[in-house]
Amino acid sequence: MAAAAEIKQGRNFCLSLPLDYPGGSVLASYRSPPRLRPTIRNGRACFHYDFSAEEPGFDDIVCDDAVCLCTQYSTHWDGLAHIGEPFDVDGDGKRKVVYYNGFRARIDVLEPGEAREISSTALGIEHMAQHGVQGRGVLIDLARRFGSARHYVGYDDLCRCIEEDAIIIAPGDILCLHTGFSRVLLDMGRRPDGAILARSCAALDGCDRRLLDWITDSGIAAIAADNFAVEAQPPRSEARAGRSYVPLHEHCLFKLGIPLGELWHFEELNRWLNANSRHHFFLTAPPLRLPGAMGSPLTPIATV
Numbered sequence: 287m288a289a290a291a292e293i294k295q296g297r298n299f300c301l302s303l304p305l306d307y308p309g310g311s312v313l314a315s316y317r318s319p320p321r322l323r324p325t326i327r328n329g330r331a332c333f334h335y336d337f338s339a340e341e342p343g344f345d346d347i348v349c350d351d352a353v354c355l356c357t358q359y360s361t362h363w364d365g366l367a368h369i370g371e372p373f374d375v376d377g378d379g380k381r382k383v384v385y386y387n388g389f390r391a392r393i394d395v396l397e398p399g400e401a402r403e404i405s406s407t408a409l410g411i412e413h414m415a416q417h418g419v420q421g422r423g424v425l426i427d428l429a430r431r432f433g434s435a436r437h438y439v440g441y442d443d444l445c446r447c448i449e450e451d452a453i454i455i456a457p458g459d460i461l462c463l464h465t466g467f468s469r470v471l472l473d474m475g476r477r478p479d480g481a482i483l484a485r486s487c488a489a490l491d492g493c494d495r496r497l498l499d500w501i502t503d504s505g506i507a508a509i510a511a512d513n514f515a516v517e518a519q520p521p522r523s524e525a526r527a528g529r530s531y532v533p534l535h536e537h538c539l540f541k542l543g544i545p546l547g548e549l550w551h552f553e554e555l556n557r558w559l560n561a562n563s564r565h566h567f568f569l570t571a572p573p574l575r576l577p578g579a580m581g582s583p584l585t586p587i588a589t590v
Contacts, residue, residue: 294590305360365573423569435486441496444497461510514548
């Protein structure tokens with residue numbers, strides 16, 4: 287209800303990149319761009335397909351296609367089974383691979399194609415879709431504060447932004463971070479330069495324990511950023527938080543059950559909010575209801 291009260295003009299903003307961005311596999315070598323292809327009907331590509339092939343006399347035409355895509359290639363949510371950890375969940379001194387809330391690998395969280403009695407896993411993205419993702423978004427403009435160079439945003443940095451801009455963050459809010467990274471990607475036109483991206487724009491410092499504690503204490507429901515991983519990758523080598531390669535992911539997904547949104551696009555919304563001295567908006571961001579998926583592409587919509 288608080289989120290709905292942020293709708294004052296009825297204007298909306300698309301917060302998704304085109305899903306064929308960033309282009310190539312520079313950001314993640316194991317993720318490839320989506321591939322569209324026609325479906326096949328009667329042995330022919332079902333594109334500009336003439337229905338007269340079904341029965342003479344029909345004069346309409348149909349196009350029908352299929353897509354193969356990585357669920358976390360472009361604008362997406364990370365699901366709660368994206369990051370797990372070996373943990374002594376039974377208290378018997380033996381560490382077992384588990385995910386949020388103790389759900390176990392190969393029992394509750396299954397690989398695609400593994401036998402299952404139900405159509406989904408315990409932490410599949412479909413549960414997030416079924417619940418619905420709507421709430422009050424609150425945008426922090428890190429790009430205005432820190433510019434276009436890589437900057438590790440820790441607790442002190444974030445608190446300074448919140449205090450100086452008089453931003454109110456309440457339990458249940460979805461924290462959104464504008465760093466300018468998506469604009470850098472778009473300007474590269476699907477030919478990303480990994481060296482430039484590695485030194486571009488702000489990112490949260492997942493190794494800052496006070497920042498992780500703030501996320502816990504704030505009560506926020508989710509975090510979404512316009513950069514590659516919300517947190518800086520790679521993490522600061524001199525300050526790794528324990529043994530985790532992605533400490534903020536571990537903290538949010540594994541420990542707290544806070545979904546992370548990556549590679550969102552806040553440019554137009556950020557300009558409008560700045561011009562109107564606002565920070566909050568109504569956010570609708572449901573993932574695909576795809577049983578068993580670890581993440582999902584999406585097209586978030588902000589309404590102001």
